[in-house]
Amino acid sequence: MDTTETTLDETILIRDVDRGSHYIRDWTGEADGNPSFVARPRSVAEVVDLVRYCVEKGLAIVPQGGHTGLVEGASARIEGGHVLVSLERMNRIRAIDPLNFSVEVEAGCVLEVLHQAVEAEDLMFPLSLGAKGSCQIGGNVATNAGGINVLRYGMMRDLVLGLEVVLPDGRVWNGLKTLRKDNTGYDLKQLFLGSEGTLGIVTAATLKLFPRPSSIETMFLAVSSASDAIRLFAAARRHLADLLSAFELISDRSVELARTMPDISNPLGTGAPYYVLLEASSSGPLDLEVLVGGFLEFAMEAEMVLDGVRASSVTQAQKIWAIREGVVEAQVKHGTYLRTDVSVPISQVAACIDEVEAALAETVADGVVLTYGHIGDGNMHFVVMPPRDMPEGPDRRSWIKASEAVIFEVVDRLGGSISAEHGIGRAKRNAFEKRASATQMDLLRTLKSGIDPANRMNPGAIFE
Known part of the structure; x- marks a missing residue:
């Protein structure tokens, strides 16, 4: 039997962790814990060594991406010996395959960096979040991230072709295929998508890419009620075919709060209870401008829209989107x-x-x-x-x-969900367990115990 103890390279460790750092607190700023140390591995081999070390020392592991979450899913814990594993140094884009419309990228790559890299190849990765300048691909996988383009392209679960994962015992599962069709047994990658770091550490992913849109139409429309907004959405789905990429609702109070941020204003002179931010995009020879014009004419005649503005430039479109982003940014002052x-x-x-x-x-x-x-x-x-x-x-x-x-x-x-895209983490655990059926909880625990019998990976997240 091999009794050699695993040693760690001290250059990947932070022993004295700043309690106010982003490693300890997520974007809520409310979590506070006491990890044994923070590890920042640079390779899969270093992640493996780290996991084996934690197995030997009986330490729990909390994987972290950009730590932009809102449910304390990757935050330091108060109880028990544990380490935080930040993937921020594993940030390479390993390969872009334009003919296969795919990319292989390490977990620590920032989403916006990936956007820029594939755009240089005239391609697009459609996942887009307000936190795109900070969030990382591994975190997007672990939380099954959503964002503004879900209605056209789906959530992260729909965009992942394959994964590379370090398991709780230190083994590596290499599932980095780039196939669209692979019907050979259970789709193992789906176990880790949305698992919030409770089943393993995602170290890389292969992702779907799409043609970069050559034409984008952005509109900001005033509506008199939420019901009219839904009527407008149904009309847009029919008139704009599959080209509708974003459909955001923003209440008047939300717009007013956003306007407290610098350089944000309401482009409409008409006040309204709600506003819709609508975007459609296309590539190729399709005349999107004519299509959108016909839709707006129909919506006005049907009295679904009180007033509206259609962005005439990229700058104006960015100013419209700044309203939506400003709603979130302004909240932290309160x-x-x-x-x-x-x-x-x-x-x-x-x-x-x-x-x-x-x-x-x-x-x-x-x-x-x-x-x-x-x-x-x-x-x-x-x-x-x-x-x-x-x-x-x-x-x-x-x-x-x-x-x-x-x-x-x-x-x-109304038959809904208390967590559409942020996940459960620790903040929503009690609310989730209250609503989950006994059968659902039994299946979840069976999966967890089968892959992580020692409950080493992010214990306390999602469920006890």
Whole structure:
């Protein structure tokens, strides 16, 4: 029997971790833990050594990408000996295959860097998030990331061709195929997609690419109700065929909050309860401008739209998108608040919005409710901010929990999900377990115990 102990290269370790660093806290800024150390491996071999070391020392492992999550899924833990494994140094784009429309990329590659690299080949990787300048491919895989283009291209689960994963015992599963069709048994990569680091450490992925759009049309439209927004969405799906790539709803309060950020303004002179940010794109000889013009004419005649603007330049399109991004960026100025990430069937979106906003108006009338999201795929974000004069503490936390209960009650009743794209992490674990069936939990635990019997990988995330 080999009794040689695994040693680690000290150059990949941070022993004295800054408690305020991004390794400890995610974008919520609320998690706080005490890891034994942070490891930043540079290769698969170093990840293997690290996992074997943790097995020998009885340490848990918390994998991290860009740590841009919102559910404490990759945060340092308070309890138990554990290490944080940041993949940020494993950031190479290994190969781009233009003829196969695929790319092989390491887990630590930042999403925006990947965008730039494939665009240089006149290609596109369609996953796009507000955190694209910081989030990493491995984290996108582990959380099954969504974003603004889901209705056309799907979530990360639909964009991954293959994975390379270091398993909890230190073995490496190399599933980096670039095949569109491979019907040889269980599709193992799907086990790790959305697993939030609980089954292994994703070190690389092969991803689908698409032709880079040669024409993009961006619109900002005012609508009188959430119901009209859904009618507009249905019309856009029919009139714009499969070219509709984004359909975002933004409430008037959300737009007003975004306008508190520098250089953001409402391009419309007409006030409205809601606004729709719509984008369509195409490649090849198709005349997208004429197609979009016909759709807008139809929408105006059908009185679905109160007012609208169509971006006449890339700069104007960027300013329109800055409104959507500004809604998120402006929230952090308001202290601790409630973020939700829910979904319902698209046909129930308007009812969900109306019922949630009405219920919150009674329950937390003194708060600020923001409604926005990717309603083209049924995903909404209800954000509830307590009054500015409410101090941090137990009362504020109770206020936030009451708001969440109101939202989740409506979502449950409409057959929805309490987590559309952010995942469960630790923040939503109790809410998830409360709603999961005994059979679902049994299947989850069977998978976990089969792949990670020692419960070494990110224990406490998703479920106990």
